[in-house]
Amino acid sequence: MTQAVKPPLIQFTNVAKRFGALTVLDDFNFEVAPGEKVTLIGPSGSGKSTVLRILMTLEPFQEGQLSLAGMSYHEPNGTGPFKASERHLRQIRSHVGMVFQSFNLFPHMTVLRNVVEAPARVLGLPRGEAECRAIDLLAMVGLADKKDHYPSQLSGGQQQRVAIARALAMRPRVLLFDEPTSALDPQLVGEVLSVIRGLAHEHDLTMLLVTHEMRFAREVSDRVCFFDKGRICEQGAPEAIFTAPEHPRTREFLASVLR
């Protein structure tokens, strides 16, 4: 097992996350090794997207510890909901990228500008260099010819591919996919999945994927985690989970989605 050899890149220790009275994650423990591709599955509201949103620092958590590449999310004397300074959070974010369900491209920027803006502004790359890289990435997702279009002129599948290129442009160590195909028309799902599949097979990028595409999950992931009520109920190699689930809740869920 890879986990045994390398120290984990991501480590959740006894993390609790609440929205008011509602507990979303409860005493949550979870580790991801560098380069690992992990798929999170489970019924909606089970907390899987919340894991990604916490990792991206879009949501604070109340209890426990979370570390990424040895860096703790909370600072010892940090304040505010995130218990950390903005500077610290930005340092964490520099290692993480995210692809959203609703793409969230910037509507007022061309495709190229969407991919160039963050490397140029945040990483301080010279614009020319950032553009060269952006064009390479757009070619990789098969959209080099759309670089001067605006997001509204693209299909959903194309927008999501641009969003993947945009996230990759920041050279993250961890890339999070939050239901990347859920907002797409069925006939557009394939093009996005094939880009993610390419990434999974060719990169040593660590990937966390929340999806309802079970066949795809089985194909690309090293490990599948089944979430139920804010905890990981069962996890293991995709073959094991999909062919011989042990927990009755897992069986129930898979039966309902694989019908």
Add this chain to the structure above:
Amino acid sequence: MEWVSYLPSLARGALVTASITLAAIAVGAVLAFAAGIARVEGGRVLSTVALCYTEIFRGTSLLVQLFWFYYALPLVGVSFEPVETGILVLALHVGAYGSEIVRGALSSVSVQQHEAARALNFGRMQTLFRISLPQAIVEMMPAFGNLAIETLKLSSLVSLISIADLTFRAQSIRNLTLDSAGVYSLTLVGYFAMSLVLMALMRLIERALRRGPAFPRAAHS
């Protein structure tokens, strides 16, 4: 054709009205963005200051403000030229109402856009100036257009602090000729014409912003 003889004087007044209005809009826009951004992005202190400013200038009558700055302030040793007072008070008015427009448009930028910016590790100011404002500014334009017209209309009040704008000239001519119907009809038409020009101007700016070519969807819908 007596009314033709009023035209040169009224035209000079219209020029004053136009200058005061444009100056007030320009200064007011700066105030509006400063206060609106402070409301949304400022810390507790800055946003409270901005809130007090907007509430005071939106909550009291413009004419009261004008007289306060013109009659009352000099008594405590602060005095401006009438024209400066007029522009200042109108600009404060534009700034207060405009800041609500800026605030509203900034808060209407979707949460998802903010999350995407955060995922790409943009800083707060970068998010504001690169992501939020460029999207929000297009949404602000129709409301700013109305505010501009409002400002043109309210600029007539400066005639009451002896600035020789269009309304002031109309009053003087009327007192001289007693031809009320002629003078005031002409004056109303003058304001109406200026409003139309101002509206066209604002629409031109809006279209340039929309085309620029950031919002193609909006452009063909």
Add this chain to the structure above:
Amino acid sequence: MMYGFEWDTATPLTYAWSILPIILIGLTVTLQAAAAGFAIALGLGLVFAMLRRSRIRTVSWTTAVVVEFLRDTPLLVQLFFLYYVLPDYGVTLPAFLTGAIALGLQYSAYTSEVYRGGIDAVPRGQWEAATALNLSRMQTYRDIVVPQIVPRILPAMGNYLVAMIKETPVLSVVTVLEMMALANMIGERTFEYLVPLTLVGVIFLILTLICSAGLHRLQKVLPKAGIPLR
């Protein structure tokens, strides 16, 4: 001395206290003028909105131009126009009424747009259902349209009422003795404008804050689906 009240300019505070009764008399005039103006604006605005929907092109187009003209010209000049021109044609009205009419005219342009927006927001299906039930045009408006638009337009109308209250000081130029006119007169006599004008400003501020709070409350209480009919 004014209205029988003496002022005491010893300190700003005693001064403010001594002129408060005078200013409050002005406040009643301010509120009356706003109320009268608002009543005119509500009625005339509805007339404009209905004329605007007229199927006769000339009527709807003329109404559109008139409304646009009223909206794009200053209240002050409209007021002067009424005040000086009407008597030339034999119509002599008290200053208060002239002022209320001017306010009402100016704001009818705004309220007509609110009515129009409200009526346009009634789904086409409602009109079609009314037709299918063979309701007359009058019945359709009375039982279907008005109950549905009232909750929707009330907040906007409330905002215009507040705006109108703040514009009543303009009526002072045609000798209506509302709050600010009185403050100015006190200022002229005592050579001390700061306290009376500030006092008027503060009263306006309190008035608008109360009105906004009331409107906020109203928006929560209003039934979203329309006034329930039994």
